[in-house]
Amino acid sequence: MASAAITQDEKTNYLNADYGIKSWLLTTDHKRIALLYLISITMFFFLGGFFAMLIRLELLTPAGDLVTSDTYNKLFTMHGIVMVFLFLIPAVPTVLGNFLVPMMIGAKDLAFPKLNLASWYVYMLGGGWVLYAIITGGVDTGWTFYTPYSTTFSNTNVVAAAVGIFIAGFSSIFTGINFIVTIHRMRAPGLTWRRLPLFIWSNYATSVIMVLGTPVLAITLLLVAAERLFHLGIFNAQLGGDPLLFQHLFWFYSHPAVYIMILPGMGVISEVVTCFSRKRVFGYDFVALASICIAVLGFLVWAHHMFVAGISVYAAMVFSLLTFFVAIPSAVKVFNWIATMYQGSISFETPMLYAFGFIGLFTMGGMTGLFLGSLGIDVHVHDTYFVVAHFHYVMVGGMVMAYMCGLHFWWPKITGKMYPEGWAKLSALLTFVGFNLTFFPQFILGYMGMPRRYHAYPPEFQVLNVLSTAGASVLAVGYVLPMIYFVWSLRYGQDAGPNPWRAAGLEWMTSSPPPTSNFETTPVVTWEAYNYDEIDKQQEVPVAS
Amino acid sequence: MPASHTAEHASHDLRHHFADMEQQKETATLGMWLFLVTEVMFFGGMFCAYLLYRLDYYTAWVAGSERMNIYLGTTNTAVLICSSLTMVLAVHFAKLGNRKATAIFLILTIVLGLGFLGIKAVEYHEHWVNHEVPGPNFHFEAPKPGASLQYSPKNVEIFFSLYFAMTGLHAIHMIIGVGLLTWLLVRNARGDFSPYYNSPVEMTGLYWHFVDVVWIYLFPLLYLIRHK
Amino acid sequence: MWSNLPLFPARASTLAGHVDALYFLLVAVTAFFTILIAALILIFAIRFRKQKHPVAKQIHGSNALELTWTIIPLGISMIFFVWGAAIYFTETRPPKDSMEVYVVAKQWMWKFEHTEGQREIDELHVPEGRDVRLIMTSQDVIHSFFVPAFRVKADVLPGRYTSTWFHATKPGRYHLFCSQYCGTAHSSMVGWVVVMTPGAYQQWASTGTDGSLASTGEKYFQQYGCSTCHRSDSQGRGPNLVGIFGKPVLLDDGRTVVADESYIRESILNPEAKVVSGFKPIMPTFQGQIDEEGLVALVAYIKGLGNGMANPPMPVNNPEKAPYPVPPKPEASQATPSAK
Numbered sequence A: 001m002a003s004a005a006i007t008q009d010e011k012t013n014y015l016n017a018d019y020g021i022k023s024w025l026l027t028t029d030h031k032r033i034a035l036l037y038l039i040s041i042t043m044f045f046f047l048g049g050f051f052a053m054l055i056r057l058e059l060l061t062p063a064g065d066l067v068t069s070d071t072y073n074k075l076f077t078m079h080g081i082v083m084v085f086l087f088l089i090p091a092v093p094t095v096l097g098n099f100l101v102p103m104m105i106g107a108k109d110l111a112f113p114k115l116n117l118a119s120w121y122v123y124m125l126g127g128g129w130v131l132y133a134i135i136t137g138g139v140d141t142g143w144t145f146y147t148p149y150s151t152t153f154s155n156t157n158v159v160a161a162a163v164g165i166f167i168a169g170f171s172s173i174f175t176g177i178n179f180i181v182t183i184h185r186m187r188a189p190g191l192t193w194r195r196l197p198l199f200i201w202s203n204y205a206t207s208v209i210m211v212l213g214t215p216v217l218a219i220t221l222l223l224v225a226a227e228r229l230f231h232l233g234i235f236n237a238q239l240g241g242d243p244l245l246f247q248h249l250f251w252f253y254s255h256p257a258v259y260i261m262i263l264p265g266m267g268v269i270s271e272v273v274t275c276f277s278r279k280r281v282f283g284y285d286f287v288a289l290a291s292i293c294i295a296v297l298g299f300l301v302w303a304h305h306m307f308v309a310g311i312s313v314y315a316a317m318v319f320s321l322l323t324f325f326v327a328i329p330s331a332v333k334v335f336n337w338i339a340t341m342y343q344g345s346i347s348f349e350t351p352m353l354y355a356f357g358f359i360g361l362f363t364m365g366g367m368t369g370l371f372l373g374s375l376g377i378d379v380h381v382h383d384t385y386f387v388v389a390h391f392h393y394v395m396v397g398g399m400v401m402a403y404m405c406g407l408h409f410w411w412p413k414i415t416g417k418m419y420p421e422g423w424a425k426l427s428a429l430l431t432f433v434g435f436n437l438t439f440f441p442q443f444i445l446g447y448m449g450m451p452r453r454y455h456a457y458p459p460e461f462q463v464l465n466v467l468s469t470a471g472a473s474v475l476a477v478g479y480v481l482p483m484i485y486f487v488w489s490l491r492y493g494q495d496a497g498p499n500p501w502r503a504a505g506l507e508w509m510t511s512s513p514p515p516t517s518n519f520e521t522t523p524v525v526t527w528e529a530y531n532y533d534e535i536d537k538q539q540e541v542p543v544a545s
Numbered sequence B: 001m002p003a004s005h006t007a008e009h010a011s012h013d014l015r016h017h018f019a020d021m022e023q024q025k026e027t028a029t030l031g032m033w034l035f036l037v038t039e040v041m042f043f044g045g046m047f048c049a050y051l052l053y054r055l056d057y058y059t060a061w062v063a064g065s066e067r068m069n070i071y072l073g074t075t076n077t078a079v080l081i082c083s084s085l086t087m088v089l090a091v092h093f094a095k096l097g098n099r100k101a102t103a104i105f106l107i108l109t110i111v112l113g114l115g116f117l118g119i120k121a122v123e124y125h126e127h128w129v130n131h132e133v134p135g136p137n138f139h140f141e142a143p144k145p146g147a148s149l150q151y152s153p154k155n156v157e158i159f160f161s162l163y164f165a166m167t168g169l170h171a172i173h174m175i176i177g178v179g180l181l182t183w184l185l186v187r188n189a190r191g192d193f194s195p196y197y198n199s200p201v202e203m204t205g206l207y208w209h210f211v212d213v214v215w216i217y218l219f220p221l222l223y224l225i226r227h228k
Numbered sequence C: 001m002w003s004n005l006p007l008f009p010a011r012a013s014t015l016a017g018h019v020d021a022l023y024f025l026l027v028a029v030t031a032f033f034t035i036l037i038a039a040l041i042l043i044f045a046i047r048f049r050k051q052k053h054p055v056a057k058q059i060h061g062s063n064a065l066e067l068t069w070t071i072i073p074l075g076i077s078m079i080f081f082v083w084g085a086a087i088y089f090t091e092t093r094p095p096k097d098s099m100e101v102y103v104v105a106k107q108w109m110w111k112f113e114h115t116e117g118q119r120e121i122d123e124l125h126v127p128e129g130r131d132v133r134l135i136m137t138s139q140d141v142i143h144s145f146f147v148p149a150f151r152v153k154a155d156v157l158p159g160r161y162t163s164t165w166f167h168a169t170k171p172g173r174y175h176l177f178c179s180q181y182c183g184t185a186h187s188s189m190v191g192w193v194v195v196m197t198p199g200a201y202q203q204w205a206s207t208g209t210d211g212s213l214a215s216t217g218e219k220y221f222q223q224y225g226c227s228t229c230h231r232s233d234s235q236g237r238g239p240n241l242v243g244i245f246g247k248p249v250l251l252d253d254g255r256t257v258v259a260d261e262s263y264i265r266e267s268i269l270n271p272e273a274k275v276v277s278g279f280k281p282i283m284p285t286f287q288g289q290i291d292e293e294g295l296v297a298l299v300a301y302i303k304g305l306g307n308g309m310a311n312p313p314m315p316v317n318n319p320e321k322a323p324y325p326v327p328p329k330p331e332a333s334q335a336t337p338s339a340k
Ligand code: HEA
Pocket: A144, A258, A259, A261, A262, A304, A305, A323, A324, A326, A327, A328, A330, A331, A332, A334, A335, A362, A363, A364, A365, A366, A367, A368, A369, A370, A372, A373, A374, A378, A381, A382, A383, A387, A390, A391, A394, A395, A398, A399, C033, C072, C073, C074, C076, C077
């Protein structure tokens, strides 16, 4: 092991290397930037959650009585925009990815540290812009901005919101470029592609999507804004424009974007399942390859959001077929995680509980994606609560679980402190129960025919909606709790030590919190990923303190 | 930051997180190419829109294209191609370490770039005067008064919308390019570049050529389709 | 309380059964895999917990297993694909000789126009036991026609026709929802589809109308001057439209298209897109001059020319009459809100 090489002074780390607001706001240290992102993203998550609670409260009764229908429309739009563009897309890549990608490959920083800082500023600018749109009246187009409603009919702040998302998009592009270049060019000696942790593979795949997809969304939203501002008429049906063109362009990005929202989470799960099973991952090559397949195939299925939009029957069939193909690599991953547990030595720390939750809920979410991919069924359930339930299962049950999972797993590394295990387990349980109570009834509602984006609904749907709202309250507790104990642990948490989980991976071979340059000397890697057998044979965790 | 493990000449040009100049250079190049990929996707969305509508509204497209000022367009194409040449030469001399020649060719490139933008502005002005800017003031009539139109003037408006969106975005890229060149000029004057360290010049060169290539596609699509 | 908690939608069309069957299969497969995966997690978590199984046994992987869990899911999903596609195929292919209803959607109401001339708003009366085909378009944004009890949904777009069909099997009142978000009152763009027994429907349909849709179309055909070029002989400047509906049309670029509703609509609004072989592209565009309801009537009229439901246009004496007749103002339609 390269343990001897990694020595450093315990006292200075990236957190206390420098003080003062300037040392944070002008930092080019990827770890500090990750923390800047963590704080801003958490803020946006709670904002999005706040909108979600208002949505659920309104839907407690069939009549639209809590807020006006205009307000309701703005609520779900802003919920969607904030959650997707300002929370879930950046969540794992920019917080955990930023922190871990250089550390996991033994680099001192990302390839372009200034670009990395710029990406945070761009994100904040975009986020600020969206906030401005919200405060000055909101947007009511749905997060999908369908034309011609968004270009000609809505009289809300569409331009501001579109420009905000346009700007925030550059932060994705910057991060994507940075990750790809870093992973190609900055790996430590000996760290071959097949020795990379799977988290790196999945972030690599994610970055490919970010680089190829985001510009298309950017230009599309720019055209929407230009159409409103300068009366250009590209999507305008009154001029003979094609209203479906927008949908094609939008989903060309936004379908791959759903894989931006799951791949990094899958990477987290691969790290956590191996660590708490003390095992090499089962079928490393297949899991790694699956990420790449998802990223590539993901670009070929966008029109499955348009099966009833008026596309040709044959186009619909091709897109349906491809949709099933893209589901297979996800299934491969799930089975490999399960197989990794087989013959393991399993313990049940909080991250592992979240990982269990992820696997189960993602399976349900993904399988219900197959319902939607089946043409005959999608015609019935498209734009109903069935779709809403599907994507919350994959996004909240999947990705948010994975994000929480990763946050707990690397919290000791990031802060040097342990979170309180008991409370953490409770919150994992609450999110699991609350989540299912919120979103399972929505599958039933959807098949019964309750359309989404409905401010008021027929009374026979009420009971299930009440259940859903009740679940959302439990879920809220499950999310507020970690907020509290994470902050608490900064001061009162136990010292974590370099490697509390005795985990594999270069990031664990340096102190917690790590020094500014991550490693004093560049490590030389001579072992495969997830060498838990070797680690468990050693008495000492391979790090010198 | 200790940079002891490298014996490169220009160690002050080496950023702390790279092992050596070669790694730094490779990294920058890959990064730039990736950026250009994003640019291709960026313009790609609009090219798709263009192609789709051109299939649907071919005659309206021809009618719109007839309103382009072909002389100015051709001149501009020539100007831009020349600027690519001067850019190549600027990169060449930067690599040789010839500061003076580098400066001259950077300035030439800037002048040609500004020339392009100036001519474009004249064209935009013409369109404005002729009521060809989409929006409430858009007005389009058949060439021969009284003759019946087989296409809707509204479809011509779509053509002009795409024209302005595409050339406008291209012009924004040109403006950014001129800004980058000016920045290079300053750095060149400061003596930042040497045969060992000149990737900013090279990268800006890549960007400049890319913007040129975009125009090479825009020109026939927008100006020349009237000639069947 | 149980009556307040229906868990399954009514099943009132011939399609519903097919959709439900595939749905149940998918539910079963999903349940199977979810339970399988949950059970495996549970079993492994208990059997191989640290206390009982302190030393993990390293396994690299197994190509045979990987292949298994690639091929089985692939096979299963191909079943879903083929079955789903087959249902979709029926869903999108209306049977011949369906009864037809024109639908014009606008913020935030549904207008239905029966070929016999009845007009309805937010309520659609149809007979039980007949194929009903809807030809739909929107006057403003995108809407979507959704009747859960029939498992039928199709977006309604501005600027073109989309269509869907159903065959109702049970009399009753069923929810009609607009399922594509269309602005402020999206959630109140709802209505009912009333399925009646054939007898009751006959009775309903025979209540007073002011002429069939095709006869309205005929009026427009004169008004807009279509008849100056399109005559029922071969002397007109434009093709004779009698009998063209549903037939293939040879275009001057060599392609052939079937003259369906969308084609006729496009011919009126964007005549250059598909020029009939042997004719010069001299037909003027009528874009912006005829509203959706007028177009629907014209389409119905031209269709009627084929099956003898409408009077053929008369030969006109003065074909040189202005090609740009002054369009009558479309009947008082509600002002459409537009961007500020
Ligand atoms: C993280 C985000 C995410 C992810 C990962 C997915 C994953 C998938 N999605 Fe989803 N989807 C969304 C987010 C996501 N989706 C969103 C946000 C929308 C709605 C947007 C809007 O309209 O607002 C949407 C909508 C949506 C639609 C359009 C529905 C409609 O509007 O009518 C469709 C249709 O095909 C679809 C399909 C799929 C499929 C097939 C997958 C697959 O990738 C899933 C693959 C996973 C599995 C299959 C699970 C593992 C399975 C096993 C282990 C069991 C064995 C497997 C088999 C037998 C195959 N999704």
